[in-house]
Amino acid sequence: MKAVVLAAGQGTRIRPLSDSVPKPMLPVADRPLVAHTIDAAIDAGADEVVLVIGYEADTVRDYFGAEYRGVPVSYAVQTEQAGTADAVNAARDHIEGPFAVLNGDNLYDPAAIDQLFEQCPAVCAVEVDDPRNYGVLSTEDGSVTGIVEKPDEPPTNLANAGAYAFPAEARQWLEVPASERGEHEITDVLATVIDEFDVTPVTLERWLDVGRPWELLEANEWKVSDLERRIDGDVSDDATLEGDVVVEAGATVKAGVVIEGPALIRSGATVGPNAYVRGATLVDEGAKIGHSAEVKNSVLSPDASVSHLSYVGDSVLGRDVNLGAGTNVANLRHDDADIKFTVKGERVSTGRRKFGVVAGDEVKTGINSSLAPGLKLGTGATTRPGETVDRDR
Numbered sequence: 489m490k491a492v493v494l495a496a497g498q499g500t501r502i503r504p505l506s507d508s509v510p511k512p513m514l515p516v517a518d519r520p521l522v523a524h525t526i527d528a529a530i531d532a533g534a535d536e537v538v539l540v541i542g543y544e545a546d547t548v549r550d551y552f553g554a555e556y557r558g559v560p561v562s563y564a565v566q567t568e569q570a571g572t573a574d575a576v577n578a579a580r581d582h583i584e585g586p587f588a589v590l591n592g593d594n595l596y597d598p599a600a601i602d603q604l605f606e607q608c609p610a611v612c613a614v615e616v617d618d619p620r621n622y623g624v625l626s627t628e629d630g631s632v633t634g635i636v637e638k639p640d641e642p643p644t645n646l647a648n649a650g651a652y653a654f655p656a657e658a659r660q661w662l663e664v665p666a667s668e669r670g671e672h673e674i675t676d677v678l679a680t681v682i683d684e685f686d687v688t689p690v691t692l693e694r695w696l697d698v699g700r701p702w703e704l705l706e707a708n709e710w711k712v713s714d715l716e717r718r719i720d721g722d723v724s725d726d727a728t729l730e731g732d733v734v735v736e737a738g739a740t741v742k743a744g745v746v747i748e749g750p751a752l753i754r755s756g757a758t759v760g761p762n763a764y765v766r767g768a769t770l771v772d773e774g775a776k777i778g779h780s781a782e783v784k785n786s787v788l789s790p791d792a793s794v795s796h797l798s799y800v801g802d803s804v805l806g807r808d809v810n811l812g813a814g815t816n817v818a819n820l821r822h823d824d825a826d827i828k829f830t831v832k833g834e835r836v837s838t839g840r841r842k843f844g845v846v847a848g849d850e851v852k853t854g855i856n857s858s859l860a861p862g863l864k865l866g867t868g869a870t871t872r873p874g875e876t877v878d879r880d881r
């Protein structure tokens with residue numbers, strides 16, 4: 489079966505991280521987010537991957553090329569991001585026979601993707617306590633009988649997880665009218681498939697839709713925790729590595745460093761001396777943690793640097809970020825309330841008691857900067873030495 493993977497979106501809710509890197513290419517453990525989706529499809533037996541690209545398309549194309557893990561990869565360009573059905577329709581010339589459609593910004597439980605392919609026609613669903621904010625499936629006698637968007641009175645607690653195995657006939661049903669929000673939606677294609685075929689619901693044990701910055705952190709918590717201990721890099725005899733720590737070949741861990749796994753230190757990264765790394769932390773290629781710095785449950789994108797005597801917790805740092813010496817990130821409020829974050833101009837709860845900062849590419853902080861919880865620093869933003877920053881910039 490061919491797998492059509494949607495990766496054309498602009499990722500507006502995850503800005504500034506997506507300012508120049510498309511959301512599906514943001515780092516999740518040792519590979520881009522969308523590579524986890526494609527891996528699940530290949531493990532389930534996909535014999536070709538069709539990537540729908542648009543926003544920052546070349547970054548995706550350059551990474552996967554014409555073949556990935558021995559499976560041919562082709563590309564369809566969606567010129568305007570007019571919705572998920574429009575995205576699949578952009579790939580229609582690549583489709584023949586039954587085909588799967590997967591969101592390139594979702595992490596799926598790989599066993600369920602196996603089931604999805606086997607049970608075609610099928611759709612993945614996840615059981616949620618309150619499905620009112622999702623597309624909700626109704627079912628009868630083990631088949632899907634309908635899908636309704638964001639219902640006030642959900643028929644089940646099965647939320648649509650954005651993974652579909654369609655019969656060949658669905659190729660003719662890709663042109664659907666725009667929905668109320670003005671997008672051509674794949675769920676309208678699914679509705680026709682449900683009318684014409686017996687569609688099986690496949691329940692996912694675990695699923696994550698990465699839309700906002702803290703969900704990228706959660707994606708890393710998931711995938712970094714899945715790694716098994718492997719020490720291939722240059723690690724000082726005076727460093728202590730506990731639990732599932734991966735130090736890739738070409739990474740350096742200096743004397744006095746303590747790393748409590750799960751943690752991933754990628755090739756070209758340097759930690760220490762005397763640094764403390766804990767929680768599910770990703771230190772990506774070329775990133776640096778300096779002397780006596782502490783980094784907890786965070787993502788350091790390629791070439792990000794946390795200088796000596798700094799603390800970073802529950803944060804996402806973009807590429808080439810440079811935190812000056814003594815920069816301190818606060819990740820907890822005195823009143824213990826959930827940390828809020830600004831998404832497209834609106835303050836929303838992250839649902840997390842602990843959340844630090846999101847720094848776009850090339851942010852630079854002055855020495856001894858204090859950064860408030862839930863702070864967003866846009867691409868290239870700077871702070872002055874000794875500054876306390878509690879407003880986004």
Ligand code: TTP
Binds near residue numbers: 495497499502569570
């Ligand atoms: P969304 O998460 O709805 O859109 P997005 O990724 O652009 O993010 P944001 O809402 O923050 O701007 O998209 C779901 C999936 O579908 C995702 O993998 C991107 C993909 N997609 C396309 O490929 N083309 C499109 O026109 C749209 C709307 C989404």
